[in-house]
Amino acid sequence: MTVATPTPRVIFSRPELLIDVSTHYCPGCGHGIIARLLAEVLGELGVGPRTIAVAPVGCAVFEYDYLAVDWVEAPHGRAPAVATGIRRVRPDNFVLAYQGDGDLAAIGTAEIVHAAGRGELITDIFVNNGIYGMTGGQMAPTTLLGQRTTSTPTGRAAGLAGYPIPMTEMLAILPGVAYAARGSVIDPAHIGKTKAMIRRACQAQLKGEGFAIVEILSNCPVGWGMTPHESMEHLADVEKVYPLGVLVDRAAGKPTQTDGEGS
Amino acid sequence: MTTAMRRQAAANPAPGRRARVLMKGNEAIAEAAIQAGCDAYFGYPITPQAELLEWMARRMPELGRAFIQAESELGAINMGLGAAATGARVLVSTSSPGMSLMAEAMSYMAGSETPLVLVNVMRGGPGLGSIGPSQSDYFQAVKGHGHGDYRVPVLAPASIGEAVELVATSFELAERYRTPVILLADGIMGQAMEPIAPRFRHPSRPKLDWALTGADGRPPRVVRSLFLQPERLEEHNDALQAKYRRIAEREVRWAGEQLDDAELVVVAYGTAARVAHSAVAMARREGMRVGLFRPISLWPFPEPQLRELAARARGILVVELSAGQMVEDVRLAVEGRCPVAFHGRTGGMVPSPDDVLTQLHLLGARVRERGAA
Numbered sequence: 001m002t003v004a005t006p007t008p009r010v011i012f013s014r015p016e017l018l019i020d021v022s023t024h025y026c027p028g029c030g031h032g033i034i035a036r037l038l039a040e041v042l043g044e045l046g047v048g049p050r051t052i053a054v055a056p057v058g059c060a061v062f063e064y065d066y067l068a069v070d071w072v073e074a075p076h077g078r079a080p081a082v083a084t085g086i087r088r089v090r091p092d093n094f095v096l097a098y099q100g101d102g103d104l105a106a107i108g109t110a111e112i113v114h115a116a117g118r119g120e121l122i123t124d125i126f127v128n129n130g131i132y133g134m135t136g137g138q139m140a141p142t143t144l145l146g147q148r149t150t151s152t153p154t155g156r157a158a159g160l161a162g163y164p165i166p167m168t169e170m171l172a173i174l175p176g177v178a179y180a181a182r183g184s185v186i187d188p189a190h191i192g193k194t195k196a197m198i199r200r201a202c203q204a205q206l207k208g209e210g211f212a213i214v215e216i217l218s219n220c221p222v223g224w225g226m227t228p229h230e231s232m233e234h235l236a237d238v239e240k241v242y243p244l245g246v247l248v249d250r251a252a253g254k255p256t257q258t259d260g261e262g263s
Numbered sequence: 264m265t266t267a268m269r270r271q272a273a274a275n276p277a278p279g280r281r282a283r284v285l286m287k288g289n290e291a292i293a294e295a296a297i298q299a300g301c302d303a304y305f306g307y308p309i310t311p312q313a314e315l316l317e318w319m320a321r322r323m324p325e326l327g328r329a330f331i332q333a334e335s336e337l338g339a340i341n342m343g344l345g346a347a348a349t350g351a352r353v354l355v356s357t358s359s360p361g362m363s364l365m366a367e368a369m370s371y372m373a374g375s376e377t378p379l380v381l382v383n384v385m386r387g388g389p390g391l392g393s394i395g396p397s398q399s400d401y402f403q404a405v406k407g408h409g410h411g412d413y414r415v416p417v418l419a420p421a422s423i424g425e426a427v428e429l430v431a432t433s434f435e436l437a438e439r440y441r442t443p444v445i446l447l448a449d450g451i452m453g454q455a456m457e458p459i460a461p462r463f464r465h466p467s468r469p470k471l472d473w474a475l476t477g478a479d480g481r482p483p484r485v486v487r488s489l490f491l492q493p494e495r496l497e498e499h500n501d502a503l504q505a506k507y508r509r510i511a512e513r514e515v516r517w518a519g520e521q522l523d524d525a526e527l528v529v530v531a532y533g534t535a536a537r538v539a540h541s542a543v544a545m546a547r548r549e550g551m552r553v554g555l556f557r558p559i560s561l562w563p564f565p566e567p568q569l570r571e572l573a574a575r576a577r578g579i580l581v582v583e584l585s586a587g588q589m590v591e592d593v594r595l596a597v598e599g600r601c602p603v604a605f606h607g608r609t610g611g612m613v614p615s616p617d618d619v620l621t622q623l624h625l626l627g628a629r630v631r632e633r634g635a636a
Binding site (some may be wrong): 010044048049050051052054055061064068071072073074075077078081082085086087088089090093094110111113114118165 | 302303329331333335336338339342343344345346348349351353367368371375389431434475476477478479480484485486487488489581629
């Protein structure tokens with residue numbers, strides 16, 4: 001009896017731009033998923049060899065150990081300004097900024113707002129895990145109300161520590177922002193949607209549409225005091241405060257709510 | 264002469280001879296950077312350097328080069344960091360309070376060896392201070408700004424013509440040694456107008472085998488200052504320190520006037536040296552043997568030259584538009600070989616040549632007493 005042997009084909013492999021090293025991220029951390037998505041998208045778009053990326057301060061500074069493109073380290077929060085400088089002298093390069101929530105939503109609010117306001121042709125990947133991971137789990141501007149961190153030991157109280165800041169909604173109303181979206185790494189289906197958002201945000205730059213940002217809800221099992229599995233499940237609660245979806249895609253005719261007013 | 268006319272004159276010098284043009288310091292520095300091949304300028308409005316930004320606002324775009332009025336000095340210097348990391352020739356300018364904000368990125372650029380030229384047109388401090396001329400940021404420029412073990416070359420012009428020359432020199436030093444360089448001017452250097460025959464220079468560009476251009480056909484590059492392994496960071500710091508020693512050996516700049524027979528020496532830089540120059544001439548007319556020693560590189564400080572001079576002189580008078588900052592480096596260089604007196608004004612006040620002459624009389628009397636004792 002002859003058994004038909006199907007020809008083997010590769011259905012999953014390491015993207016070329018993803019460097020073959022073991023990770024420094026904690027077990028279960030979402031940064032690794034996002035690094036892979038970036039490697040896939042930049043590879044598929046063929047922009048790896050002309051990418052200049054900006055690394056933030058925080059856990060993700062070591063992103064240059066994983067993504068095989070040129071990188072420069074920015075001071076804490078200044079990645080959008082650094083990316084702006086690169087963009088203005090290297091119009092033929094692809095410019096990527098990678099930021100965490102402490103970086104973008106706290107210390108770097110001026111830089112992100114004005115880079116977006118100028119409509120800089122850069123793509124900003126904003127990883128929101130609601131905590132300062134590298135320094136040991138302190139409250140971030142994005143930390144949920146009631147969430148315990150090492151600097152909100154009884155839970156974040158609005159009266160003491162204010163409210164979570166929805167940065168991407170705030171940025172989406174700026175005319176210079178061509179594309180703003182929020183995805184999640186909670187499960188494979190959402191990871192696929194997030195990849196599509198990253199791809200669209202990169203295309204917005206390549207087509208010269210304007211500033212593009214993708215906020216990605218990610219987890220921090222160690223900082224949250226959860227197992228990796230628990231932390232992934234917790235992302236469902238995070239989504240309630242930070243709704244997923246495309247906030248603005250001007251070229252595709254999806255304006256923000258404020259765009260419609262008075263028109 | 265309007266700004267527009269000066270811009271026209273500077274950009275289009277008369278053919279066949281070096282035209283003399285009346286230029287404001289800030290504008291001359293800006294045009295010198297343009298002629299030196301500056302690819303990108305980033306700034307934020309602050310007095311007394313605002314004309315520099317305004318000059319760039321018109322000239323850079325018309326040449327197809329990058330110009331951004333940033334959201335803050337933090338934004339400006341970090342745009343500079345990004346552009347410089349790609350190997351572009353970058354100028355950033357500010358004045359004292361803005362320099363404080365730029366301190367952070369200066370540390371990162373020193374650590375990641377990113378070349379950039381930063382102009383600080385100093386005003387009175389501390390705090391918001393005044394917009395008058397001052398040299399109160401000597402410590403900040405020479406000893407300070409950001410965190411960590413690092414130094415940057417600091418050049419201080421004493422005339423607008425010299426400022427023009429030092430802009431090109433600053434770009435050369437920045438690229439040769441992969442370091443930020445500070446051009447330290449005071450409010451008078453920025454605001455005064457002088458007729459100059461500018462010697463614009465366009466330094467050749469060295470090969471940049473570290474710049475970020477995209478990893479196309481070569482391994483990826485990282486411009487970084489983070490080295491978490493202590494052994495690796497110490498190695499990096501040792502390499503930086505070795506570079507600083509090379510700079511200290513090769514890049515000392517200073518000027519002297521009437522030093523050969525000088526018994527008393529005035530040490531001053533920038534605008535204070537202009538005042539001192541007049542005072543020295545007045546003292547000479549009185550028969551005093553007085554000379555002027557003018558550091559041009561504040562780091563590396565002309566320490567060996569000053570030490571040698573101190574062995575011959577009977578007294579040194581340091582004049583600054585500050586409460587006394589460079590005088591500390593003078594005393595370190597002199598090592599007690601002769602008395603070191605100080606005269607300074609602050610807050611935007613400038614000593615007159617008569618003031619300095621009076622101080623020279625006092626110093627003369629002091630050293631005569633010392634000699635008689």
